[in-house]
Amino acid sequence: xxxxxxxxxxxxxxxxxxxxxxxxxxxxxxxxxxxxxxxxxxxxxxxxxxxxxxxxxxxxxxxxxxxxxxxxxxxxxxxxxxxxxxxxxxxxxxxxxxxxxxxxxxxxxxxxxxxxxxxxxxxxxxxxxxxxxxxxxxxxxxxxxxxxxxxxxxxxxxxxxxxxxxxxxxxxxxxxxxxxxxxxxxxxxxxxxxxxxxxxxxxxxxxxxxxxxxxxxxxxxxxxxx
Numbered sequence: 507x508x509x510x511x512x513x514x515x516x517x518x519x520x521x522x523x524x525x526x527x528x529x530x531x532x533x534x535x536x537x538x539x540x541x542x543x544x545x546x547x548x549x550x551x552x553x554x555x556x557x558x559x560x561x562x563x564x565x566x567x568x569x570x571x572x573x574x575x576x577x578x579x580x581x582x583x584x585x586x587x588x589x590x591x592x593x594x595x596x597x598x599x600x601x602x603x604x605x606x607x608x609x610x611x612x613x614x615x616x617x618x619x620x621x622x623x624x625x626x627x628x629x630x631x632x633x634x635x636x637x638x639x640x641x642x643x644x645x646x647x648x649x650x651x652x653x654x655x656x657x658x659x660x661x662x663x664x665x666x667x668x669x670x671x672x673x674x675x676x677x678x679x680x681x682x683x684x685x686x687x688x689x690x691x692x693x694x695x696x697x698x699x700x701x702x703x704x705x706x707x708x709x710x711x712x713x714x715x716x717x718x719x720x721x722x723x724x725x726x727x728x729x730x731x732x
Contacts (some may be wrong), residue, residue: 585601585602585603585604586601586602586604586606586633586634586635587599587601587635588600588633588635588636588637588638588639589639590611590612590614590615590638590641591638591639591640591641592622592639592640592641592642593618593619593622593641593642594612594615594617594618594619594641595617596615596616597615598615600615602614602633605632606632606633607629607630607632607633608628608629608630608631609629609630610633611633611639612624612627612629612639612641615641618641618642619642622641622642623642624641624642626677626678626680626681627639627676628700628701631700631701631704631705632704632705633705634675634705634706634732635707636707636732637673637675637707638673638676638731638732639673639675639676640673640676640677671728671729671730671731672684672731673731673732674700674705674706674709674712674731675700675705675706675732677696679694679697680693682696685726685730686725686726686729687722687726688726691717692717692718695715695716695717695718696712696715699711699714699715699716705732706732707732709727709731709732712726712727712730
């Protein structure tokens, strides 16, 4: 330090040297903090998409509602195939959605012909897959045959049997009454079973009708169809 400074301040050389060291250390410390506190460029973080957008999953396929009260045999495919025969405009095979009713089958076949009596059809009944719907079938010949057989109740049912198999899903009480061993009461039991279960899916279901035992079922099996 210049001599005049030492004399002016009245400081000893040792004290002045210590003060100089303190000043230098303070300057270095201040410079360090100034350097560390300077503004710095910060890189923006990469944008991350939400998990739902980053890995979209396939939307679940909507399931078709299954109507209640439909026989289990017509549910898996969603389609029932029925044979509409008799006095309709377009007889033949009709494919309809499961849960369809007899009236839907009649409409698909173009409707019944003018003057056709459809009182024997339960048009509100749910269709069963594979059944046949006979529209306007006349029961007069079988009734006459049954009347001829009534005189010999113990005889075999050869002459009293109808000429062809009767559809359990389409026959009326009068038509069922023509079968051997089937009277009006049992015929009504068959109709009631058909209404409760949505139709016959096979002839074997005839065993479950009240009043039909094994022997009577054996006699009726070749004379009926679903």
